[in-house]
Structures are given as structure tokens and as C-alpha cells.
Amino acid sequence: MSLKQFQPREKKLLLAGAVILFVFLVFFYYRFAGSAGGEAEDFKKISRTRDTFMADMNQYQALAGTVAPVEQNLAKTPEAFDLYGAMSGIVDTLSLRDKVRNLSQRSGGGGNFYSESYVDMDLKQITLDDLVELLKKISEQPAFLRVSNLSVKRRFSDDRTLDVTLRVSIYSKKQPEAAAP
Secondary structure: OOHHHOOHHHHHHHHHHHHHHHHHHHHHHHHHHOOHHHHHHHHHHHHHHHHHHHHHHHHHHHHHHHHHHHHHHHHOOOOOOOHHHHHHHHHHHOOOHHHEEEEEEEEEEEOOOEEEEEEEEEEEEEOHHHHHHHHHHHHOOOOEEEEEEEEEEEOOOOOOOEEEEEEEEEEEEOOOOOOOO
16 A cells, blocks of 8 residues: 555545654653653752752751850759859958949840840959959859950059959850740
8 A cells, every 4th residue: 555545634644643653752752761861950959959968067067066065064054053142152252342332133135045144243442363363263163154244444543453344144054934834
């Protein structure tokens, strides 16, 4: 049977069938056999995801080295540590009670994972040796304390004494809030 023997209608039908077969073969080729390009895209996507993960991992490890000592310092603060009482005790131990003009405790709030409070102190006419001893006693406390503000002014009436204003901050782990009934 030759193509010349077909009627024009049969030739159109045969041509339409060939076009449909061609489209069908192209579709299946790209769907199954031609997925090498898709695999290359998948590989690129996986590679980008791995690179992002490795960058995040490196950043985490860098931060973990910073966070670990802070966590240890926060953990060393006793749960019921009284900063005001400790500062008052240090002042009494060093016999500086008559030099204290102000000793007040305030809450600093803190962050999501720690709480902060502080004590402001104003001391008038203390010697440099007294200031050094005061700072040593603060550093010896069994809590995570930091002198966050320190202002020292020399007195002109007696240049052997100083007027000192300081803020001692205490940091501790934030206690979980009790569940509401």
C-alpha cells in the first residue's frame, strides 16, 4: 500500500496520528530519558542547600564558643543571691558605711534567657586603696557580677580622696514562669 492510494481525508488522519505520536514520544523522552537536566538542577539545589547548611554550622560553632562561657557564668549565680545585701556587707566589711551617700537596688530586666538587676552606689571621700579593696571584694563574690559603670572624681579639697559612683550588675538565668492555673 502506498501513500498515493490514500484518500486526502485518510492522509490528514495519518498525518495527525504521526504528529500525536511525535508529541507523545517527545513528552516521554523529556519525562523519563531526558531528566538528566533535571538531575543537574537537583544537584545544584542540593549543593546550595549543603553550602548554606555548612555556613550556618560554622556560624553556630563560632557562637557556641562565645555562649558556653556566658552560660557557665550565669549558672554560677546562686538562685537566692541578694546583691543589695552583698554590697551592703562589703561596705560594712571595709568600714565605708559613713562614706556611702546612696545605695539603691534596681531591676534591669535582662533578655530572653537571663535576668539582670543592679545596685547603684555613691561613695564620697574614699581613698584609692578603699576603692581597690571594694572592687576586689566585688570580684570575689560567688555570682556573675560586673561593674557596668564606674565614675571616679578627685576631690579638690583633699586630693588624697575620691568621689566614686558605680553600678554593680548581677546576671542570672531567667527562671521559667509558673504555669497559670
